[in-house]
Amino acid sequence: MSSKNRLIYLPLGGAGEIGMNAYVYGYGAPGAERLILVDLGVTFPDMDGTPGVDLIFADIDWLVERRDRLDAIFITHAHEDHVGALGHLWPRLKAPVYTRAFTGNIAARKMEEQGVDTQALNVVGPWPQTVTAGPFTVGFLPVSHSIPESSAMVINTPAGRIVHSGDFKLDKNPIVGEAFDPDLWADIAAKGVKVLTCDSTNVFSPNPGRSESTLGPAIRQLVERSDGMLVATTFASNVARLKTLAEAGRDAGRSIVLLGRAMRRMVEAGVESGVLRDFPTVIAPEDAADIPRENLMLIVTGSQGERRAASAQLARGKYMGLELKEGDTFLFSSKTIPGNERGVLRIVNALSEKGVDVVDDGADLYHVSGHANRPDLQKMHQLMKPQMLIPMHGEHRHLREHVKLAAESGIAAAIATNGTMLDLTGDAPRVAEYIEAGRTYLDGAAQIGALSGVVRDRIRLALNGLVLVTLIIDEEDEPLGEPWVEIMGLPETGRSNASLVEVLEEDLTQLVARADDKMLMDDDKLEEALRRRARQSAQDEIGKKPEVVVVISRLSA
């Protein structure tokens, strides 16, 4: 291995998935690079693969082992998949954190929630302000997205300039926060961009992205023609959308109620950090009772069908004293993220049962994406003219397509999924190393490795049900009484119409009766025999092999 300094890139999360963004850059002698981390986000669990899990983080063991070389953490923007793990993982990294004001407001709340001191958190202004972190000089380059103050990172290194796009779209009028400024970006490009690390989310969307500002008229029209109570849901962090919705409501003579903690928190953060001005007055839910329903507009969380969010609560019944009924209108000013369809449709159907008219974004009238579409990505490639392009923030299919797109413009590009360390020193990206990059589950208060087997066991219990067998062996290694069986998550009767528990107890009693001394003296053997018999008997009786836990209690002589 050469001791010549090198520039490296290592995604720990976010590359090969949409979620839990965490990108490491390093510069220095191989194995002794000084490091910075861009973003520290979460991804969300689901019943299919991660039942009972609360949040999912990138596995940062690699970085923790090298934290003496970690000079800074930069957070591009305040979306959960970019900042959500900061409070949970910062204590293992303990590096200075840099953000812009709005992001910092949210980041501080995240750290405080986990009892982490926010002293390490530094709010910095936009480019040309920069932060020096080891060999890096880093600035926040304003860019438009679906949350205020989203920023690309301009990372100046001894080997050249990296532009890490963060999440972005090319919006010249994003309503709240800074517009995309092509001149400013052209300035950055003018000095030469070695690497563009680039958002890939919408690489399959063929048409140019639309501005947040295009939604106002359609939303106003809808608000004006609605008769009863009007409810709108969107992503809580889309402060611009909240403003558009609230203004449309206010102008139509409706009082605005914000429902859902995340939404109130985002508006607060917007006001506190100075990015959100002139937000219409909101009233408390408890004051809404006195207002005729046709003069009310609720803006609520839960656009993705989350069971505990305001949308789901309102769909089920009364929530915070408010209840929907026939003639009311419910607007999804959002798109459904793949995988959330069932939850969203559950809400739509529950609202349908109440006679509420549901308006969704079928016709693209009430939502625009926060990410650059394919032609926007091409524009960005042309504007930045990077020597290399590394696609990020995408599933494998997005990364692969983005590499193809870059290749069309003659830009050297490579797919690097989580754990793939690239050497960016030369003219083209080169794989330097593969490191173990996994996931960490937040499970209640515990952090557990994705491969620990804990969640796998839960999935097995859910699929197969449980048989519990207890047996007491006395001081002379003889069974004391018969095996005792309990079941959980299994049918009470099967093919023979007899109780499953009794069938199992009978079969296991026979097994114990026939067991020789050798088996009765060997816990492992006896346990295994009981487990196998229980599984086989269950298979015969109910056609499935359950999980079996055997507890042998041995009375000591």
Added chain:
Amino acid sequence: MSSKNRLIYLPLGGAGEIGMNAYVYGYGAPGAERLILVDLGVTFPDMDGTPGVDLIFADIDWLVERRDRLDAIFITHAHEDHVGALGHLWPRLKAPVYTRAFTGNIAARKMEEQGVDTQALNVVGPWPQTVTAGPFTVGFLPVSHSIPESSAMVINTPAGRIVHSGDFKLDKNPIVGEAFDPDLWADIAAKGVKVLTCDSTNVFSPNPGRSESTLGPAIRQLVERSDGMLVATTFASNVARLKTLAEAGRDAGRSIVLLGRAMRRMVEAGVESGVLRDFPTVIAPEDAADIPRENLMLIVTGSQGERRAASAQLARGKYMGLELKEGDTFLFSSKTIPGNERGVLRIVNALSEKGVDVVDDGADLYHVSGHANRPDLQKMHQLMKPQMLIPMHGEHRHLREHVKLAAESGIAAAIATNGTMLDLTGDAPRVAEYIEAGRTYLDGAAQIGALSGVVRDRIRLALNGLVLVTLIIDEEDEPLGEPWVEIMGLPETGRSNASLVEVLEEDLTQLVARADDKMLMDDDKLEEALRRRARQSAQDEIGKKPEVVVVISRLSA
């Protein structure tokens, strides 16, 4: 209750959901109506709500209790959600079953798989052939759909004619099976239609539906421009699509391989029943090894991302000796049913990792729906001019929208979800009664009620993990040794960094040590105390309250 004869409609499944269709019609004195059943389908489980369940059926208890009055079962077509429960539930109903030839071929296989005699199964020809069942005269009216020989049921009753649409689209060239014949339908309408019970699936699709025959050119183009191996997946039962795909492959000089049991079975059924002619020659997977990959076309199951189907297997690695690689093409000639997105994307990304080019139906080139769109439904309303319209085959939102659509044409319509019995005797539908309509789970070999709690327990285990506590109480009601704890699906350590099992054992030992005689003599009390303490200790240690099973073994004096 009047003893005047009445005409009733009672959906047991399929109304308020898309799946497990089962519709009862009855005619006679209230409470003594003679009954027929149209369709007996399944719906599919998911990890969210029904982990470990194999299939879901309508709860047919109401009908079983009245089976002496059930004169016939009619199956409109061979889709799983219309015929899938026949083999499982027929033994509880034992009524004659009527189908057309292709449907009968599939129905017989379903019955045989469950060891049910197929003697009750009768294959009948299309309208004007009819079957007399009690007071009903019933005929199969050919209609186009996405499977051969789909039929509407013309149900002549003493109170007038019912047309039960089944699943349908207005396709004049469906490639395989009968075209929609407006003249034939006009004939049926000419005598007056009292009730149209109508498919609602695509009521939100604003444009007229497209014919199956429109796909040929695009599919041919894709096949011709593909270089490596070509794989296409679609719904196995869409025999017309299979034919279009296979012909395109054959004409481009490719040998055709069908992968997946369901697909081979459907083609077999098509050939055996005479609806499918001139299907290109297929070769066995084991013979494909000798053929250059650019001369191969696989048509495979698993368009919905099912883990065990051929698509998923090919995405993961070698399957039946066949393996995909860079330069191959994979076509989804299908749409993703809401809820299946994650599974489908898993396959797409796995294929992307292999360098396979995935073509999906983003641009509507390679798939058309089998259901009537909104304008097609309007055409059907106008053609049938029914006195009443009852929307079926839809979630609540579809039924509600379809009622609105019918109202626009001045047709009396009503939403009747599963369990809502309508009296159709008069001029407009009237709710007669609500009966308990639930779901039955096929779980291994057992059929269990959805509300039995079995599956709820499994979900709890998956979300919360399991603590198992065993304690032996001796002949003097004194604890013999200490409580023994095992865990499953829980982190091994928590806040204190000590073993969770040891922390729990310590806390429970203390509890037992302090327990008074009254508690030690009372299993219920002791169990409850141990459970509560275990949950609380786990909460303190790992931040979640697990499921706890306590087994107290009492040595008899």
